[in-house]
Amino acid sequence: EIVLTQSPGTLSLSPGERATLSCRASQSVSRSYLAWYQQKPGQAPRLLIYGVSSRATGIPDRFSGSGSGTDFTLTISRLEPEDFAVYYCQHYGSSVTFGGGTKVESK
Amino acid sequence: EVQLVESGGGLAQPGRSLRLSCAASGFTFIDYAMHWVRQPPGKGLEWVAAISGNSGSIGYADSVRGRFTISRDNARNSLYLQMNSLRAEDTALYYCAKEVDWSLDHWGQGTLVTVSS
Numbered sequence: 001e002i003v004l005t006q007s008p009g010t011l012s013l014s015p016g017e018r019a020t021l022s023c024r025a026s027q028s029v030s031r032s033y034l035a036w037y038q039q040k041p042g043q044a045p046r047l048l049i050y051g052v053s054s055r056a057t058g059i060p061d062r063f064s065g066s067g068s069g070t071d072f073t074l075t076i077s078r079l080e081p082e083d084f085a086v087y088y089c090q091h092y093g094s095s096v097t098f099g100g101g102t103k104v105e106s107k
Numbered sequence: 108e109v110q111l112v113e114s115g116g117g118l119a120q121p122g123r124s125l126r127l128s129c130a131a132s133g134f135t136f137i138d139y140a141m142h143w144v145r146q147p148p149g150k151g152l153e154w155v156a157a158i159s160g161n162s163g164s165i166g167y168a169d170s171v172r173g174r175f176t177i178s179r180d181n182a183r184n185s186l187y188l189q190m191n192s193l194r195a196e197d198t199a200l201y202y203c204a205k206e207v208d209w210s211l212d213h214w215g216q217g218t219l220v221t222v223s224s
Contacts, residue, residue, distance in 0.1 A: 001169075035210035037152075044202055044217060045144075045152065050210035057212075088152055092209040095166055096142065096154035 002026050002091050004099035012107040019076040021102045023089035028069045033092040036065055036074045039101075040085045048087075049074065079104070109133040109213040111203050116218030119193050127218055129186040129203030136184040137161070140206040143177060143188050145199035146217070153199070156188065157206070171197075193222045 003026040013019055023034070031052045037045040047056040049065035052072060062077040076083055084106050089099040115127040129141070143155040156167045156177040165177055176189040186203050200219050204211035 033209045037211075039152075044214035045211075046214075047210055047212045050208050050212075054208075056210075090152075090210065095168060096144075096157065098144075098152040098154065101151045 001095055002029060002093055002097055004089050004091055004097055006087075006089060006099035006102045008102060009100070010103045010105060012105050013079055014107045015079050015081055017079050019074075019079055019083070019104055021074040021076075021087055021104070023067075023072040023074070023099050025070045025072070025091060029091055029093070031068060034065075034067070034072050035090045035092070037088045037090065038083075038085045039088065045088065076104075081106075109205065111205065111213060111215035113201060113203050113215045113218035116201060116220045118221045118223065120224050121194060121222055123193055124189070124191045125193065125220060127188040127190065127201055127203075127220070129215060131184045131186065131203075131205070134205070136179075137181040140164075141179060141186045142204045142206055142211060143186075144202045144204055144211070144214075145197075145220075146202070147196075147199045155201070158186070190220070193220075195222050198222050 005024045007022045034052045036049040039045040053065045064075045086101045086103045088101050110132045112130045119125050137160050140159045142157045158165050158177045174192045178187045200217040202217045203215045205213040
């Protein structure tokens with residue numbers, strides 16, 4: 001089973017700044033099977049990115065995904081107040097696995 | 108509009124059973140694989156189980172295999188999770204989610220399962 005390690009655990013930034021979130025897989029994964037989610041307190045997760053870099057319906061273009069092999073990145077180009085949340089990466093293989101999450105908090 | 112509504116959560120004693128349901132609407136249910144994902148209070152997401160549209164392919168997390176059973180009724184647009192031999196570590200908010208393109212594009216609001224004596 002592939003293990004996903006997200007870093008940092010917490011990212012403290014100000015609105016307007018750029019956020020770079022990392023997701024490292026324990027072994028090489030296919031690009032098709034890597035996704036990112038956003039979760040705000042009291043809400044269900046929301047799909048942001050699928051297939052490493054494709055934005056889900058309605059997701060603003062300030063969110064972008066990149067990477068290959070074992071290293072993947074979610075970038076938020078300019079943080080908006082509503083972007084402060086927890087972000088999870090997810091891999092779909094023989095089973096589904098989630099990373100431990102990165103909390104993006106307001107500095 | 109896609110809607111997923113979970114029900115059936117509650118308080119159960121260790122070793123007992125619960126059955127969760129997820130009512131789906133707004134899409135052609137049989138065309139999509141469905142998943143259960145759980146989240147213990149204050150913790151991250153953990154995948155539980157998945158089932159293909161025709162129920163021909165089913166998968167479980169190691170932590171629930173042999174105790175939980177996922178099923179669906181396409182005539183009723185419903186997804187189920189039968190949870191037996193419940194443990195304290197099964198305490199979590201349980202979400203059902205719809206799969207598309209190897210990701211989960213719609214989620215319900217979850218139903219809370221608490222396992223405690």
